[in-house]
Amino acid sequence: MSGGDMAKPLLGHRSVEGEQRVAPAAGRTIGVLGSGDFARSLAIRLVCSGFRVVVGSRNPKRKAGLFPSAAEVTFQAEAVKKTDVIFVAVFREHYSTLCDLADVLAGKILVDVSNNTEINHHKESNAEYLASLFPACTVVKGFNVISAWTLQSGARDGNKQVLICSNNQEAKRIVAEIAQVMGFTPVDMGCMSSACEIENIPLRLLPAWKIPIFLALGLFLCFFTYNLVRQVIHPYIREQKNKFYKIPIEVVNTTLPCVAYVMLSLVYLPGVLAASSQLYYGTKYRRFPDWLDQWLQHRKQIGLLSFFCAALHAVYSLCLPMRRSHRYLLIETAVKQAVEKKMNIWVEEEVWRMEIYISVGIIALGLLSLLAITSLPSIANSLNWREFSFVQSTLGFIALVISTLHTLTYGWSRAFDENQYKFYLPPTYTLTLLVPCTVILAKVVFSLPCVHQRLLRIRRGWEKGRYVKFVLPSATGEYSSGETSSNV
Ligand code: NAP
DSSP states (O other), X not given: OOSGGGGSOSSOOBOTTOOBOOOSSTTOEEEEEOOSHHHHHHHHHHHHTTOEEEEEEXXXXXXXXXXXXXXXXXEHHHHHHTOSEEEEXXXXXXXXXXXXXXXXXTTOEEEEOOOOSSTTOSSSOHHHHHHHHOTTSEEEEOSTTSOHHHHHHOTTSSOOEEEEEESOHXXXXXXXXHXXXXXXXXXXXXXXXXXXXXXXXXXXXXXXXXXXHHHHHHHHHHHHHHHHIIIIIXXXXXXXXXXXXXXXXXXXXXXXXXXXXXHHHHHHHHHHHHHHXXXXXXXXXXXXXXXXXXXXXXXXXXXXXXHHHHHHHHHHHHHGGGSHHHHHHHHHHHHHXXXXXXOOOOOHHHHHHHHHHHXXXXXXXHHHHHHHHHTSHHHHTTSOHHHHHIIIIIIHHHHHHHHHHHXXXXXXXXXXXXXXXXXXXXXXXXXXXXXXXXXXXXXXXXXXXXXXXXXXXXXXXXXXXOEEEEEEEOTTSOEEEEXXXXXX
C-alpha cells in the first residue's frame, strides 16, 4: 500500500474553534487478530490515524511483509498481551480456534467486525457467538459495514458511518472514539441485541429500490409487448411487411417515454389517494393501508427511475436519424416524391406540432433533471423544508403537466384516426394518459377553495365528528365552558 492519501490522517484533530487538541484515543495500542484483507487495511488505517498497531497471526513471519513497517506483527498470544482493544478480523467459523487465547483475552475489549454470507444466517449474531465463547471479554460489534476497500481508500470515499453496539457503555465509547479518530462517524445502535441487524446491513442489495425497479420492469414489459404488437406484429400479419428491424430502437424508444410518463404520475398518485382518504374520513390520524404507506415511501425511487427512462428516451430519440433504416426510408420517400413530381411537401400543421412537441419534451426533461438532482441527499440537505417541497411537489407537478402536453402534441389527432387502431388497439399514448390525467384532475379538484380549505384544516389536526372543548365569555363577563362538534 503506497503512502499518498493514506499517509495523512483523515481528520486533523482540531476542535470546532480550531484549537489543536490531542485525540484521546490516538496513541493507544490496538490489536488486530488475523492478517487477511480486512486486517491489513485496518492496520494501515490505524497506523495512519496515529495508533500503535500490533497484529496477531498464526504465521507472523510469512505475513509481516504485508503490513506497514510501523505495525508489529507477532504471534496471536503475544499480540493480545500488548493491548486492551482487539479487532477480531477472522471469520466466524474460525472463532473457536481462538479459544486457546481465552486466558490472555480475559477482561479485554473484542471488536467483532465479521459479516455473514446470508441474511439471518445463524440463530445468534456473530458478535453474540463471540461473546458466548469469551464470557470474560467485553464484545463490541462494529466496523463490519466498512469494507477493506473503504479503509484503504480513506473515509472520504465510501460509507463513513460505523454502526456500533455493545452491552457495555464504556467499551462502546472507546470503540466509537477509535472510529472517530480514523475519520468515520460512529453511530450508536444500542445494546448487543442489535448486532444481528448490523450484520444484515452489508448483505442488503438496494432494499428501497426493489419495488420501484419491479414496477418499472413490469410497465416496460407491458408497454413493450403492446408496442411490438402494434408496430411489428400487425404489419407482418396484415400486410406481410417485415418491420422486425424496429425492435431494438423504435419499439424501445416508444416504450421508454410511456414508462417514464406513467412512473412520474405514480409519484403523485399516492399523494392524491392519501388526500382523498383524509377528506373521506375527515381526519389525518387514521393510518393509511400498508400498501399506500409503502408506495408513499418509494416515491423518490419511482421518480428517479422515471427520470432515468426519460433520459434514455432523449438519447434514443437523438440517435434515430443515425440509423441506416432511417436513411433508406428518407431516400425512398425523396425518390417517390421526385417521381410524382411533388415539389412542396411542407405541411404547416406537422411542422408546428413537431416544434412544440420537441420543445415541451426538452422542458419536461429539464424539470425532471432538477427533481432528480434535488433528491440527492447532499443537495436536499442544503434546502429548507419549503424549498424542498416547492421543487419536489410544485415543480414536480408542473413537470407532469408539461409531460402531458408533450404526449398530447405527440399524439395530436391520431386518437381519432381509425387507421391507428391496429387490431382494434388504441395508440399507446392514449393509454399512458389515463393515470397522469386522473392525477392532474384530482389536483385541480383539491385546489378548489372549498376542498383546499377542508384539507388544510384536516392537516392541522381538525377531525370530522370530533367533539372539542370550547370556552366562551358569558354575558356577565365570566367564562363558561362546554362541548361542541368541530363539524358544526
Ligand atoms: P481473510 O482475508 O480470509 O482473512 C482471514 C484471516 O483470519 C486470515 O488471514 C487468518 O490470518 C485469520 N485466521 C485466524 N484463524 C484462522 C483459521 N483457523 N483459519 C483461517 N484463517 C484464520 O478474510 P477478510 O476478508 O480479512 O475478513 C476477515 C473478517 O473481516 C471476516 O469476519 C469478514 O466478515 C470481516 N469483514 C471483511 C471485510 C472485507 O472487505 N474484506 C469487510 C467487513 C468485514 P492468519 O493466517 O494470519 O492467522
